[in-house]
Amino acid sequence: MTNDTVIEEPTQELLEREGDIAADYIEGLLDIADLDGDLTLDVKHGRAYVSVEDESDSLRVLSAPETVQALQELTRIAVQNQTGQFSRLILDVAGSRDTRRRQLEKLVDHAVEKLDDGASQASLPAMSSYERKLVHDIVAEKGLVSESYGDGVERHTVIRRR
Incomplete structure (x- = not known):
C-alpha cells in the first residue's frame, strides 16, 4: 500500500471564490488603514491573483516585499477560514511583484x-x-x-x- 497523496487542482470556481474572499479581506484592511486601492482579480496558472493599485502612491508603504508577503499570508488564512481549503493565492500591491x-x-x-x-x-x-x-x-x-x-x-x- 502506498501513501501517495493526490493533490487536486482547484477548480476555476473555487479560485474565483478565493479571489472574491481575498478582495473583501484586503478592502477591509485598506479601510482600517484609511488607504485607497483599486483591486483587480484574475485566475492564472492554477492560482487566484489579487492586485491592488492606486494612482496616488499611497500604497507604497505596503509594497515592500516583506510586507506584501505578510499580507499575502494573512489573506490566505482569511480565505482558508472561509473555504476550508489551503489557498495559494498571490497578492500584488502597487506593482510589488x-x-x-x-x-x-x-x-x-x-x-x-x-x-x-x-x-x-x-x-x-x-x-x-x-x-x-x-x-x-x-x-x-x-x-x-x-x-x-x-x-x-x-x-x-x-x-x-x-
Whole structure:
C-alpha cells in the first residue's frame, strides 16, 4: 500500500471564490488603514491573483516585499477560514511583484557573474517558495540549472551551469 497523496487542482470556481474572499479581506484592511486601492482579480496558472493599485502612491508603504508577503499570508488564512481549503493565492500591491522580479533578476545576474568568473555554483539567499519559483524561471531562461536546498525559512537556491 502506498501513501501517495493526490493533490487536486482547484477548480476555476473555487479560485474565483478565493479571489472574491481575498478582495473583501484586503478592502477591509485598506479601510482600517484609511488607504485607497483599486483591486483587480484574475485566475492564472492554477492560482487566484489579487492586485491592488492606486494612482496616488499611497500604497507604497505596503509594497515592500516583506510586507506584501505578510499580507499575502494573512489573506490566505482569511480565505482558508472561509473555504476550508489551503489557498495559494498571490497578492500584488502597487506593482510589488514586478519590482521583486526585477530585483531577483539582478540577483541572478550577479550569481551568473560568479559562474563566469570560474565558480562551480552560486548560492542565493533564502527566500519564499514563490520567489524561488521566479528564480528557477529566470535561471532557466538564461540556460542554466537551479535547485533548492534547505528546509523552512533557510530554503535557498543554488545556480550552476548545465
